[in-house]
Amino acid sequence: MRVAVIGLGLIGGSLALAATARGDQVVATDRDEAAGEIGLERGAIARFEPTIDGALDGADLAFVCGPVAELASLTGQALEAAPSGCAVSDVGSTKGRLVAQVGANPQFVGGHPVCGSEARGVANARPELFDGATWFLTPVAETDPSAHRRLHTFVSSLGARPVAIDPDAHDRLVALTSHLPHALANVLVNQAGAGKVDGHDPLAAVGGSFRDMTRVAGANPRIWVDIFLDNRTALLDGLRDHSRRVDDLTRALEREDAGFVARWIAEASGHRRRLLEVAYPATPEDLYRVRVHVPDRPGVLSGITQALGAEGINIEDFELHHVSAERGGTVVVTIAGQAEAERAVALLDAQGYGAIAAPAVDE
Amino acid sequence: MRVAVIGLGLIGGSLALAATARGDQVVATDRDEAAGEIGLERGAIARFEPTIDGALDGADLAFVCGPVAELASLTGQALEAAPSGCAVSDVGSTKGRLVAQVGANPQFVGGHPVCGSEARGVANARPELFDGATWFLTPVAETDPSAHRRLHTFVSSLGARPVAIDPDAHDRLVALTSHLPHALANVLVNQAGAGKVDGHDPLAAVGGSFRDMTRVAGANPRIWVDIFLDNRTALLDGLRDHSRRVDDLTRALEREDAGFVARWIAEASGHRRRLLEVAYPATPEDLYRVRVHVPDRPGVLSGITQALGAEGINIEDFELHHVSAERGGTVVVTIAGQAEAERAVALLDAQGYGAIAAPAVDE
Secondary structure, three states: OEEEEEOOOHHHHHHHHHHHHHOOEEEEEOOOHHHHHHHHHOOOOOEEOOOHHHHHOOOOEEEEOOOHHHHHHHHHHHHHHOOOOOEEEEOOOOOHHHHHHHOOOOOEOEEEEOOOOOOOOHHHOOHHHHOOOEEEEEOOOOOOHHHHHHHHHHHHHOOOEEEEOOHHHHHHHHHHHHHHHHHHHHHHHHHHOOOOEOOEOHHHOOOHHHHHHOOOOOOOHHHHHHHHHHOHHHHHHHHHHHHHHHHHHHHHHHOOOHHHHHHHHHHHHHHHHHHHHHHOOOOHHHEEEEEEEEOOOOOHHHHHHHHHHHOOOOOOEEEEEEEEOOOEEEEEEEEEOHHHHHHHHHHHHHOOOOEEEEEOOOO | OEEEEEOOOHHHHHHHHHHHHHOOEEEEEOOOHHHHHHHHHOOOOOEEOOOHHHHHOOOOEEEEOOOHHHHHHHHHHHHHHOOOOOEEEEOOOOOHHHHHHHOOOOOEOEEEEOOOOOOOOHHHOOHHHHOOOEEEEEOOOOOOHHHHHHHHHHHHHOOOEEEEOOHHHHHHHHHHHHHHHHHHHHHHHHHHOOOOEOOEOHHHOOOHHHHHHOOOOOOOHHHHHHHHHHOHHHHHHHHHHHHHHHHHHHHHHHOOOHHHHHHHHHHHHHHHHHHHHHHOOOOHHHEEEEEEEEOOOOOHHHHHHHHHHHOOOOOOEEEEEEEEOOOEEEEEEEEEOHHHHHHHHHHHHHOOOOEEEEEOOOO
16 A cells, blocks of 8 residues: 655654555655655655655555644645545544534545654654554545545554544543643642742642642643644533532532532542543452552662562552652552452562552442 | 550551651550551550550650541540640641641640551551651640650651641642642543543543543542541632633633643643652653553563663653553653663663653653
8 A cells, every 4th residue: 555644753653654564655745854864764654755746646545644733734735636545634633623624525534543642753753653542533424435444444453443433522522531631730730839838839749649630731832732722612611511510519618518529529439430440451349559668779660570570460550659769659559359469469578568459449 | 755546547557657666655546446456466556545545644645546527526535635745646637627626735736647548457557658758747836845846856757757837828738739639630530421422431532641630539438528528618719719720721712812821831831840840859851751662461561670770770750551451551661861761762672662762841
């Protein structure tokens, strides 16, 4: 197959590497010729073309991987240049506006691979970036089924899980699962960082859970301004629902309604359990968190992971909460099965670490 | 010294173990005699007493470690039974109401050790629980300075960092850093779990950052209903400020104000950087996150941590984001220094792992 990549950054580059590894012939274009040189050097692409027309010449499949603000214009150009029978897709993280702007073109299927993108540029591209990732595809009534099918097959062959969804439903879904939480992380850190409380800086008094909740705060302004604005309709719905929920809690606390608070926590506990069910093969009731206090020293983590690995104990999740150079930190290892967790505690105790196991989900 | 512990759970038990290790004589009481038996078996306490009067007899220092709702009553009883010169403290996570209820007693100094408490009960108690933890103390005008001094010295000797603070300021501070984020985690998971979007369950589509943000959701209803209600004045202030901030964002998105959104993200980025400055010895600009895709197999983590440890590369933070048994997961290792991060990438590449390094803070 001939695959065209328009925009050779982290995602476009990873796509190119993965397609080349499959045996496809990949031709790329990018405003920045240096990206093309790196792509050629890394063996990600067979050829670099200075224009979209050149890249699309003879293509069977084309991916537009530019910034959100330019997606509609780039996709329009790609569709004009695409040979008949060539399927055109994109990798933008919002879909409703783009699909509306592109209009009813049977060759176009919107797409969104959900994968981490902390690094940037084709230099950091990796063929396994999409392995295990959800890849949303947004075919509409006008879409040529063969374009959707070709894309579905290609995406699956990269190890991703294609999920067909209506473009507007996609935007409401990611508003809830990604854009709203991201916005709240910013709100939370801005509130805690706004000033001192009686001379004490709240940011100096936060613990690991606050750090976890605000990990994405302040990230990539160039990307996120566009995402928030582009998906503002769905995000605004999410923010208004959030405000109503915060108001409900506010009124319950004002009237000291312990029953409301207890039901509200129980509801959260149920959802959290369902979330873990999806994320882990084990049932949530079967997951245990083993906590170990460790000194801040190279080799300590390998001592722990090695001891567990040597005994065949599988680690579902592993976190190091760093305290300080003087005091060390806490390692939390998630393990499936009470017996396995107890075996892990005994092993770590034997190594001189004080380990504690507790169920991951509160009973 | 003679130390009395009223309530022998995780915190009381850990306190008893740490005090015994210091050479203190620890006497405990608990409504549940079985807790006393475990405490004696584990060598945490020298003696169990069925009553508060018995436990306080001859004590130099007493800690009330009961549930939030009973703290005032238990502290009152402890102060009545306390010999003159005995300092009495507690370990509750809110302070304003308790200090007001206890009244102006020179022997009382409110306290709050900020330490994880996922496990429960004296069976899971550990003497190092307070190592490196902030331990708030809330002396007031009426407090006997020698009681505050004795407590300050004791707390320091357990490895904790005593911080003196006004009781109401304490509650406003923890409302911001702990209770508000905890409440928002519940709100967020309840909103995402409330229903399907066009047939898709949002909780099945969340990524690692959503899971991180809602880790505390639904936890310990027996503890958290009391905390939310007890600290409702400060939490309500926090929720109202939060609502104002969400409204500001909502209005900015309604008028498509890209300038507001960009400034708001930049503000979050600055606060996030300050937060990392406090948490890590390295400057935030110097922290790199190295991402590695790994299969789901015992021993994989030890291969990685061992390779880095053997080369003397210090790991500041370590996370495993689990994807699935078939697809494996992503390890994120935080390392100080660009050269060290690049060395880690080269080492992991040599082992056949595709590693990517990127700055932890966005430029």
